[in-house]
Amino acid sequence: MDSTDVIAYMNRVGAAARGAAAAMAAASTAAKNQALSLLAAKLEAHRPLLAAANQLDLDRAAANGLEGPLLDRLKLDAKSLATVAEGCVQLAAMPDPIGEILNVRRRPTGISVGQMRVPLGVFGMIYESRPNVTIEAASLAIKSGNACILRGGSEAINSNVALARLVREALLEAGLPADGVQLVETTDRAAVGRLIAMPEFVDVIIPRGGKGLIERISAEAKVPVIKHLDGNCHTYVDAEFDLEQALVVTDNAKTQKYSPCNATESLLVHRDAAMAFLPRIGEIFARKSVEMRCDAAAKAILADVPGAKVVDAVESDWSEEYLAPIISVKVVADLDEAIAHINRYSSHHTEAILTTNHPNAMRFLREVDSASVMVNASTRFADGFEYGLGAEIGISTDKFHARGPVGLEGLTSLKYIVLGQGEIRR
Amino acid sequence: MDSTDVIAYMNRVGAAARGAAAAMAAASTAAKNQALSLLAAKLEAHRPLLAAANQLDLDRAAANGLEGPLLDRLKLDAKSLATVAEGCVQLAAMPDPIGEILNVRRRPTGISVGQMRVPLGVFGMIYESRPNVTIEAASLAIKSGNACILRGGSEAINSNVALARLVREALLEAGLPADGVQLVETTDRAAVGRLIAMPEFVDVIIPRGGKGLIERISAEAKVPVIKHLDGNCHTYVDAEFDLEQALVVTDNAKTQKYSPCNATESLLVHRDAAMAFLPRIGEIFARKSVEMRCDAAAKAILADVPGAKVVDAVESDWSEEYLAPIISVKVVADLDEAIAHINRYSSHHTEAILTTNHPNAMRFLREVDSASVMVNASTRFADGFEYGLGAEIGISTDKFHARGPVGLEGLTSLKYIVLGQGEIRR
CATH class of the missing domain: 3.40.309.10 (Aldehyde Dehydrogenase; Chain A, domain 2)
Incomplete structure (x- = not known):
């Protein structure tokens, strides 16, 4: 793809995510949990397929001189697959954050005012070559009723394509839109530049990686970024x-x-x-x-x-x-x-x-x-699991919106609801 | 001032705000409420002084051809002063949002994890020529434990300077730092450009005004903006x-x-x-x-x-x-x-x-x-007072951080607190 093609491709991905967001937001708890359970089963059932895809990435990485911890992170073995599958099962067992109604109070005018928890809409996740993050982010998107666009490190592209295919099968089988979770299938860096600059399609960006990458994304993003810089x-x-x-x-x-x-x-x-x-x-x-x-x-x-x-x-x-x-x-x-x-x-x-x-x-x-x-x-x-959030999509060192470990709630927002019986403003 | 001087001036204002923020955040509820009560009393006691300052603005505005509702908004009469003073008294009577501890739960490891409500730090408020907003924003800053930097419309500069002086006197008399509330005293537009682009000193910008102004500020800001675009x-x-x-x-x-x-x-x-x-x-x-x-x-x-x-x-x-x-x-x-x-x-x-x-x-x-x-x-x-927020600093049409009418809570964030008895991570 040349860069014009990349922009056009990302626009299609963005429009598809925005199109799927309403159905993801309206999805029943049962459908979301079914998608997570199906995904867990598929991760176990398709181990050989995933291992083959991962081997392509490992071979290429080794040929490119990657070694040590970098190569380890890329590995998608039986143990790491079992861990992410278990994460999906646990997420399915958690309460649904969406639709929660809080703080309803009767006002002197007669109306009752409260808040309802709703998804943010579409999040973009930018991460390095850890294929397990593909499943972690996808499963959090499903449970929180958001659509998401995933951009993993190029070294893991074959693994990520194989994993994303299983996610999309699980969504479809549960009656949810496959485009609720999309993987950016080009490794062109222009895709990241576009992903962080399309507020019409993406509501928030969550980057994981080195400080330099995150600072660059924050500086250039046209949408809010949930970011984690350093931990001193x-x-x-x-x-x-x-x-x-x-x-x-x-x-x-x-x-x-x-x-x-x-x-x-x-x-x-x-x-x-x-x-x-x-x-x-x-x-x-x-x-x-x-x-x-x-x-x-x-x-x-x-x-x-x-x-x-x-x-x-x-x-x-x-x-x-x-x-x-x-x-x-x-x-x-x-x-x-x-x-x-x-x-x-x-x-x-x-x-x-x-x-x-x-x-x-x-x-x-x-x-x-x-x-x-x-x-x-x-x-x-200081960790989402230790704090009992059930899952962690990142840690925020900002004060705005989410602070500290970010779990499902960090992917939601509260809208006001008003319940009346025909009240009018005097 | 030339533009270099404006930048230097804004940097001094910013540094002073950041310096005052810790004392504002740590201020006791009693001291904050005392500052608000003192401010209400001063607004009543200094009506002649405020009327004189306001007359300077009104005369210049009339000479510049301002008329109708624009001139009305600029007016700081006995009624509008009584309204903002009453707002300060009501705010003093409200519960202090700062220090609230929520959701504390014991974890299997033995630690207790909860959240504590804290101020955002420093907010910048950019508004048009309504001098009453100076008091509304200052009083919300005081109650929420934030420092603030106020940039009102240039037509109201004499009124705003007089009002800000009373705010700062009230802060000092209550034992709080005067720099907890600062007014930008230059009407140079470069001051706005700097105010929205100094994340080292300012945590969030709240603009009030026309859609064009707000879109421009949002596009150029280097910090989060709590913004209200249109209401269709x-x-x-x-x-x-x-x-x-x-x-x-x-x-x-x-x-x-x-x-x-x-x-x-x-x-x-x-x-x-x-x-x-x-x-x-x-x-x-x-x-x-x-x-x-x-x-x-x-x-x-x-x-x-x-x-x-x-x-x-x-x-x-x-x-x-x-x-x-x-x-x-x-x-x-x-x-x-x-x-x-x-x-x-x-x-x-x-x-x-x-x-x-x-x-x-x-x-x-x-x-x-x-x-x-x-x-x-x-x-x-759809209004902060009707919803029972007690006060409204703005309305957000964004989903991130605050959504809908924004009261005191929109100027705060939740940090995690962990209470242990020597627990370690296994």
């Missing part, structure tokens, strides 16, 4: 605290896994807690080869810990998302300094206070301006 | 209906006032209701000199009504917001056609069905894709 998460150890608990939680927040966006990247310690806490956590980090980038006060205490990798922090360390066995460490004078530091340097993703002081816990909850704020828990809990 | 509202009279009630409601929806955005602009009538309903409503419209732009079926019935102004509708009539004694009229075959017509031509503001049929009422509520959907009530009810 903080754990703050307060003056009054439970030492053994703080060690376990801080260790977990940093080292349980290094790569997730909710891992702690910066440790703040009250100066009255520093002498008791820092040498002990320093030992743990030393044993796990976690490098500590310290301010002067923290360095003075940590330098003596045997085997500790202690480095002077520079200004940029306070903003950095390492996603690696590195943590920045700072001693603060009080809770005010901790909150001010976090609100200045954090990416507004997730922050935790470890304290036994109730007023301080409440102030931290109120005043820290991040999507998730925790008391005495590991920042690693 | 529909009233649909179903096959089974209460004739006398339908006449009263339809009359009210169209003729109670012609200029509001929630007035009905298009009347749809089921073909089985047309012979009974159209001649009667046609008489009412004829008496009130409301022009009817009709499809062929409606025209055939209405043409015989004595004195009726009946005109052939053209395609563009179905999309038009008249804000005048004109209504488009169409006969439809069934509910499906009515819903399809509305979802195609409406501006997604407000639509009503007049019916005695329950399944049809429920389908209309579910399937009509507008911010407000009503059964047996006048579309004129």
Whole structure:
């Protein structure tokens, strides 16, 4: 396709999505759940077909020199298929968010005013070469009554085409429009440029990928973007605290896994807690080869810990998302300094206070301006499944519309409903 | 100021707003309510000062040839001051939206997960020459814990400067930062261009004004915009209906006032209701000199009504917001056609069905894709005060974030809170 053809193709895809959106929105709960159950069954039944499609992608990727985690992410094996199929089954079992009626109140004029939850309409999902995201996004679209347009990474195109075909079969068999879920079948990059700039067809864009990609999409999009930039998460150890608990939680927040966006990247310690806490956590980090980038006060205490990798922090360390066995460490004078530091340097993703002081816990909850704020828990809990959302389409570091882990509700909006008996405005 | 100076000035205003936002967010309910009460008292106490400032604006406007409603809107008389002061008193009496904690649930891991309502941060308000909006926006900012930057029409600059000074005095006397509410004191248009393009200082823009202005702001803004475009509202009279009630409601929806955005602009009538309903409503419209732009079926019935102004509708009539004694009229075959017509031509503001049929009422509520959907009530009810929001900063015709009348909650967002006892992620 040349670029004119790509635009025309995307316009057709967009118009088809908009056309399917009304039927998706009006779909019965039973039909949506049936489509999800059928999809789960098809994913199991068509394993050989999916494996063959995936092998084409894997072979080409290997030929292009892809290796390690990048190649792993591309893999669609029996285990990952079983996981996404199980996700569809779980989603079918969840309550339908659409049609929920809330806050109905009688007004002095006689009318009753409330709100009804409805789908956003059409969402566009842009993601990298993880074919399982195709099913996750499609199943969330079905349950939330939205139409969606999926644009996966080009390395996974054969896998995604095979998966999308099963989704569309499941939709049709459940009496829903196949165009409720469409995959962009061209790998031309112009397709992304068009997808994010057609408000007449697409209501919201959800990108998943590196920070550079997401910043570019946000800058160029003509529709709202539910975006997740970085996760520079903080754990703050307060003056009054439970030492053994703080060690376990801080260790977990940093080292349980290094790569997730909710891992702690910066440790703040009250100066009255520093002498008791820092040498002990320093030992743990030393044993796990976690490098500590310290301010002067923290360095003075940590330098003596045997085997500790202690480095002077520079200004940029306070903003950095390492996603690696590195943590920045700072001693603060009080809770005010901790909150001010976090609100200045954090990416507004997730922050935790470890304290036994109730007023301080409440102030931290109120005043820290991040999507998730925790008391005495590991920042690693910031996750749609851990929060009980049932499914997660992404994490928003914005404040507008959805904030934090985004589940089915983030794909909906509330419209007002008014129930009258012939009332008029005076 | 030259344009470089304007940018530098707006950057100072922006930085001051961002600096004040944390204190506004953390402000106690008592301090916010005190600021509102003080402001109400000052508006009454300083009437002569405000009248003098307003007279400067009125004299210049008259000299520039402004007249009629435009001049009226600019007027800040005793009555309009009493109204905005009363608004401040009412807002002080409302519950504080900030700090509300919702949906706290214990998870299997032991953590409790909930949500806390917090301010958005800083909003920018761009409006025309109605000085009362300065107080409405400032008081909503105070109650919702946001900082705000106000940019009113240049014709009202002296009035706005005087009003903003009282707001800032009230903030200071209540122990809150004066920069919680700032007025842009230059009338240079470059200030608007900068205000809508500094995401580092401003979280959301709320424009009020003509459609052209709002479209331009939306196209150029680098932050989210809570926007209200037009109100092409529909009233649909179903096959089974209460004739006398339908006449009263339809009359009210169209003729109670012609200029509001929630007035009905298009009347749809089921073909089985047309012979009974159209001649009667046609008489009412004829008496009130409301022009009817009709499809062929409606025209055939209405043409015989004595004195009726009946005109052939053209395609563009179905999309038009008249804000005048004109209504488009169409006969439809069934509910499906009515819903399809509305979802195609409406501006997604407000639509009503007049019916005695329950399944049809429920389908209309579910399937009509507008911010407000009503059964047996006048579309004129679509309003923040009528809905019980207590105050209205605008009406959103978007689906993202806030939809329909936007009150205090539209200026807030929900962050997740996690309460633990040392839990870690396994």
